[in-house]
Amino acid sequence: MAINNWLGVQTEVLKRIHDRTWKPGEIIPRETDLAYEFGCARVTVNRALRALADKGVLDRKRKVGTTVALYPTSKATLKIPLIRKEIEDLGKVYSYKLLKQTQSKFPKEERLPTHLSSSDNLLYIEAIHSSDGEPFVIESRYINQKVVTNLESKVFEKNSPNEWLLANVPYTHGAISFSATNCSAEKSTLLKINPSEAVFQIDRTTFDREQVITNVLLTYHKDYQLQTSL
Amino acid sequence: MAINNWLGVQTEVLKRIHDRTWKPGEIIPRETDLAYEFGCARVTVNRALRALADKGVLDRKRKVGTTVALYPTSKATLKIPLIRKEIEDLGKVYSYKLLKQTQSKFPKEERLPTHLSSSDNLLYIEAIHSSDGEPFVIESRYINQKVVTNLESKVFEKNSPNEWLLANVPYTHGAISFSATNCSAEKSTLLKINPSEAVFQIDRTTFDREQVITNVLLTYHKDYQLQTSL
DNA sequence: CTTACTATTATGTACATACATAATAGCATA
DNA sequence: TATGCTATTATGTATGTACATAATAGTAAG
Missing domain, CATH: 3.40.1410.10 (Chorismate lyase-like)
Incomplete structure (x- = not known):
């Protein structure tokens, strides 16, 4: 069944990290492959993975690939209110x-x-x-x-x-x-x-x-x- | 002169907020107009504005438009290290x-x-x-x-x-x-x-x-x- | 006058495609 | 053996197009 939105992709990726299909430190399949598997465009996968990298869940490097962060750099975003x-x-x-x-x-x-x-x-x-x-x-x-x-x-x-x-x-x-x-x-x-x-x-x-x-x-x-x- | 990358758009938008061309609480031009002005695709403007909204610099609402955040909700992202x-x-x-x-x-x-x-x-x-x-x-x-x-x-x-x-x-x-x-x-x-x-x-x-x-x-x-x- | 429907509009997202860029591996040359 | 060039590869980004969605304004029905 196709996942055709970036939030869906994100959820699926998180699920796999969580159930240890992809373990910390490991490299995950490339965008192209994931896009093919999920039945969506590479850009959609890109958006999902980029968002997770921003959060510190994934590490990404050109040419090398995307790895599950070894120590998920728990990034807490705290709002400094008025x-x-x-x-x-x-x-x-x-x-x-x-x-x-x-x-x-x-x-x-x-x-x-x-x-x-x-x-x-x-x-x-x-x-x-x-x-x-x-x-x-x-x-x-x-x-x-x-x-x-x-x-x-x-x-x-x-x-x-x-x-x-x-x-x-x-x-x-x-x-x-x-x-x-x-x-x-x-x-x-x-x-x-x-x-x-x-x-x-x-x-x-x-x-x-x-x-x-x-x-x-x-x-x-x-x-x-x-x-x-x- | 055309701005043809999203970081460039972001910089320009920040500049205008900073020099008060667009004041806090004010609505800024719509994506389509900015894209036309900068000579780039709407999606590029979208990416830049979305990133700024994530940071708390802008507020965005469908149909209504994009406004400069009244009180830029200073979001500090602090890394909780090992x-x-x-x-x-x-x-x-x-x-x-x-x-x-x-x-x-x-x-x-x-x-x-x-x-x-x-x-x-x-x-x-x-x-x-x-x-x-x-x-x-x-x-x-x-x-x-x-x-x-x-x-x-x-x-x-x-x-x-x-x-x-x-x-x-x-x-x-x-x-x-x-x-x-x-x-x-x-x-x-x-x-x-x-x-x-x-x-x-x-x-x-x-x-x-x-x-x-x-x-x-x-x-x-x-x-x-x-x-x-x- | 209120309620329900409808059109409009600005942002949100998906996709195919194309090209850019960083990092690597392999090869060739000194 | 070391060095530099080149091809390769995975991610990064830009674009035109299309459609989705939320919020609003306007309109019609009761």
Whole structure:
């Protein structure tokens, strides 16, 4: 019976990997052969296999062929949501408060903002996002004013930098890192937790080509979990 | 000048989004028109736009059209590597040690293993992975022996469950969550850190269709960072 | 005014075909 | 033996064409 759509091909291929007809590391039949077997066009097989290679299930190489990935490089795609949206999606009321806004060439912070040099003309902002009035995450951000020039001084009193930048300053790429740290005394007060409690942090820097647009350190409330699926 | 490959189309589209020719939320010209403008086939435009929609840069809807995503849902794809590979890629020497292996219907752990019920026939394993002799991560795992039946009792003395399962038990999907926690006394000894120091944790459950194969809690050494790019 | 049908439209997919490109193997030459 | 050329091969991509499908708008029937 012919399989005449790429999702069907994908399902069949996954089935064979799963039931070990094709074992990890092994080479699978070439596109032409599979197309003949399934009774469809090679392009259809190509699309299915390409999608699986994107997911990390298969490895493909020109002239060599397609192999079942030895260690399926479990690629989890995690969506980094807007903070407001994340809170609202939980059915909670979102609120935002600006805590600090300073012009600072040499930020007197404990952390070195990644990817930024002290020579940059930086705007430092600290704000807190709350869920039903409870502290949710502290946003601690540097903005490179060499790149972001259309800034009115009072924007961030009402709008969170998180949201304003996303809507107003397009970026080309970014670097992101997740870690755990013992909460500083100052932040623990803001988050209403005990000092040195373990907190989840996201450090993200976004770029416009070579230039850094902004670096943000998000310090989440206790018990925050970042979830996704494989 | 004609753009006659899908990557070229993608680049041009990204350029226009970036220089705000097409603003967030706006609808962009239809495939047919773009194809005409670029001097290529509609299918080529389709491929480029589809790839961007996958990344979250565009939203597409049949009959309605393609819009620039209002909040580019920053999708970070993070690779969950084999622990051994992660360590070796850092140029360090990898070592593994089995700490505990018990048959336990009712695990006497502080944590409830996610997605598992106490009725399952569980094998509990605790092991440590080291980098140049220094503790790197504690693997604390439940294996569902209803599903994983081909287990020899001594496999995990030499092979880490992490690696053995990946190579021997195919899975259909998984759930994963990242969090921060204060390290338990027991684990802090193993990791050679102060008790209640903040540690990064990954909790992962993999499934074979409806059935849980395994649940693992990975507790990383101090200062561990999970990094990726956008 | 509401409901059901119908036409329209933009994206989604399938196919045959053609050519491009990377990697390999084999052969020939120095 | 080593080196470089060449043929081969599997995947990668582009195109014209055709039809599928989802969502909308418009129209007719009750």
